Amino acid sequence: MVGKVKAQKLARLGIETIGDLVTYFPRDYEDRSSEKKVAELMDGDECSVFLTVLSDVTANRPRPKLSIYKTIAGDDSGIINLVWFNQTYIKGRIIKGNRYIFYGKVKKRGSYIEITNPIFEDENAVRKKTTGIQPIYSLTEGISQNWLRMVQRNALDLVIGKITEIMPDELRSKYSLTEVNYSLEKIHFPSDFSEKDKARKRLVFEELLMLQLGLLHLKKSQAGVSGIKFEKKQEIARFINDLPFRLTNAQYKVYNEIEKDMTSEKQMNRLVQGDVGSGKTIVAVIAILLAVLNGFQAVFMVPTEILAEQHFRSIEPMLNKYGIKTALLTGSATKKEKELIKDGIRNRELDVIVGTHALLEGDVVFHSLGLVVTDAQHRFGVKQRAELSSKSNPDILVMTATPIPRTLALILYGDLDISVIDELPPNRKPVETYAVGENMRQRIYRFIRKKVQEGRQAYIICPLVEESEEIEAEAAMTLARKLEKEDLNGLSIGLIHGKMKYNEKESIMREFSNGKIQVLVSTTVVEVGVNVPNACVMVVENAERFGLAQLHQLRGRVGRGEHQSYCILICKSRNEIAGKRMEIMTKYTDGFKISEKDMELRGPGDIFGVRQHGLPEFKIANLYEDMELLKEAQKAALDIAKHQKLEGREDYKKLYRHLSEVFRGKMQEVALN
Ligand code: ADP
Ligand code: MG
Secondary structure, X not given: OOOHHHHHHHHHOOOOEHHHHHOOOOOEEEXXXXXXXHHHOOOOOEEEEEEEEOOOOEEEEEEOOEEEEEEEEEEOOEEEEEEEEOOOOHHHHOOXXXXXXXXXXXXXXXXXXXXXXXXXXXXXXXXXXXXOEEEEOOOOOOOOHHHHHHHHXXXXXXXXXXXXXXXXXXXXXXXXXXXXHHHHHHHHOOOOHHHHHHHHHHHXXXXXXXXXXXXXXXXXXXXXXXOOOOOOOOHHHHHHHHOOOOOOHHHHHHXXXXXXXXXXXXXXXXXXXXXXXXXXHHHHHHHHHHHHXXXXXXXXXXXXXXXXXXXXXXXXXXXXXXXXXXXXXXXXXXXXXXXXXXXXXXXXXXXXXXXXXXHHHOOOOOOOEEEEEEOOHHHOOHHHXXXXXXXXXXXXXXXXXXXXXXXXXXXXXXXXXEXXXXXXXXXXXXXXXXXXXHHHHHHHHHXXXXXXXOOOEEEEEOOOOOOOHHHHHHHHHHHHHHHHHOOOOOOOEEEEOOOOOHHHHHHHHHHHHOOOOOEEEEOHHHOOOOOOOOEEEEXXXXXXXXXXXXXXXHHOOOOOOOOOOEEEEEOOOOOHHXXXXXXXXXXXXXXXXXXXXXXXXXXXXXXXXXXXXXXXXXXXXXXXXXXXXXHHHHHHHHHHXXXXXXXXXXXXXXXXXXXXXXXXXXXXXXXXX
């Protein structure tokens, strides 16, 4: 259908088969349905005009690579100028005295009217280009809009009418979904926008329904997997009793949900969601204890070495009391250390391993792995989750500090059971948050001094530099030096950034943790999970560069002890969105609330690092615009799953077969060339 060269170019757009092509949806549309007379034309109009060409086309070549073709054309209401650049074919095609339909963007200066590079068709031809609604596709080098439209048209002509409808009638009528052939035709070449909207609704619904069904299916197939049946242990109550604090009701509730999973025959696949500071770690530790008391090993995986170290330091002594041996395994351990730990894991000398992903990738062989806890889920994709559990059949507990609205949680974690710690430990004072301008800088520094004199500590977070960790590190160094010499001189200032070696970071964090460093200047490396309860001031430079998720995480670094804490957002931008974000931060402290607000503000594609969650890429759905449809699709999926329609009924079987094909990544395997 297309040549080899073009086929290769299409492949760059992810188009390899006819199925890929007809599901390569327009990113926008151009409305060419408007027609006007010359006298009605206004500057900026995009419309078609019927015109008689009044002069021969003149060619002009001011520079070697530039040729300009001009002519004059008119109707009974006036005349206009037509200009083409570098379109050599114009000369033979536009003939004086003939009538054509021209379409393009009108430029009008006083009585002078011009259309540059108009598209045109013979007056008597079947109009294709100068009328209707034209799709606009995302392109790649060597593929033009017009060419892609033509190929798309040909592809549709081949398949439309032959595509099997997989959506059961019941669903189509319940949710008012158009038929599949109609929908594919009209999404590309609608006669009007309402046709396009109907077509789009059907296709979006299908896409979201497939995703939901797929996740539910995954969940169900996991639910069938048998796992380890742990026994309840009395020591658990003793351990909880010995804690320096009382568990919150929410922590109890979530632990009970975990225990129920762990003591059943089935494999646990549970996500624990909880805002920063809600006390997820201890819940995980209790689960780990249960696993080890049952004679199994457990792993606690975290995204960064700093976190691994921190968790190790807090967990190790708690478990040690019960004779449990915990080891830290991170990428920066020496080869020999790693070998020793791996031996210990293999021959069951070690019970609990706290570590980074290095664990996952390496050749670690467990003697008897019973439980995997992964913290800060947002760095793990769906795929890694699957890989992890396929290694053996341990119970899986995923912890995330990223509060996301329930609808989204269902998309991201539809394959997991979800527990929410929806309560903070008592007596937490909400962090007082202020968004201020540059003019407050000196007052902020005085405030930091005062707090340090009172014995507290502070964080100062440097501007985010997206492009380069080097520039970011550079900026952090400059700021730290300046503070040391001038604004905060006399205080002990530490610096930490992403370009430092692990050991350096580690020792700085330790000094901050034990109070030797009073003010920590840092890039966002402290974002996740760091716990220094004595720190009570968080200053964020250029706060407008951070997303709400990050700001919320950063703010979560303070307010972790008994001291009243403060978060000061220095914001230079007068930009409206930035302003709204600052307002949200000063008004709300609840992460779930903030994530909802964030979603209203910018759409879920960006919120709370949803991309990093391993959100599948959609061909047509847009989670922000299509939130209502998403809810309907979720309802439909749950309904189908609940009534086991996929198994029982003929009409749903088709849907299911299609689903499994989609999940295997197979659409129509018709080669393009
Ligand atoms: P996160 O949910 O952000 O991971 P952590 O597990 O790090 O939170 O807990 C934050 C702090 O709160 C820790 O210092 C922890 O010891 C403390 N904490 C946890 N649960 C409670 C509780 N029920 N009462 C008081 N403090 C608690
Ligand atoms: Mg934590």
